[in-house]
Amino acid sequence: MVHRLMxxxxxxxxxxxxxKIGISGGEILFQELTGLYQSWGDRSxxxxxxIAxxxxxxxxxxxxxxxxxxxxYVFGDLPSDAERVGDTAAAILQCAEIYRDRPNGxxxxxxxxxxxxxxxxxRIPPL
Ligand code: FES
Known part of the structure; x- marks a missing residue:
């Protein structure tokens, strides 16, 4: 089954x-996530x-x-400051594993x- 993290x-x-000035918090979080994602277990x-x-x-x-x-699931209020972005990204991928492995999500x-x-x-129901 296909899953996506946006x-x-x-x-x-x-x-x-x-x-827009400089790099956004969202871009910093995305960079952190893509870095962790490369060493994530099953990415298939x-x-x-x-997303803009x-x-x-x-x-x-x-x-x-x-x-x-x-x-x-739409999650917000996720910290992206330098001190917490690593923990935020790790938590997102940990949650993504639960979502992926749970048959009903x-x-x-x-x-x-x-x-x-x-x-x-x-939390938006599937089609
Ligand atoms: S700027 Fe991120 S949801 Fe609109």
């Missing part, structure tokens, strides 16, 4: 006169991609897990790693 790379951007049925925005901008940083026959609050326990923005 990472908003516009989240936590700094803007000046309508122009879980890919990762950058998922319309949850007030909850930066935002990622989504999706799969055709599973509910999609459902993940209880207590089994999700911090900081993905309280940051659920939406």
């Amino acid at each position: 990472v908003c790379t516009t989240c936590a951007s700094t803007w000046e006169n309508g122009k 049925n879980f890919d990762i991609c950058a 925005c998922m319309s949850a901008c007030s909850h930066a940083c935002v990622v989504t897990f999706a799969s055709p026959a599973k509910p999609s 459902l993940m209880a609050w207590k089994e999700r790693p911090e900081p993905l326990r309280n940051g659920v923005i939406a």
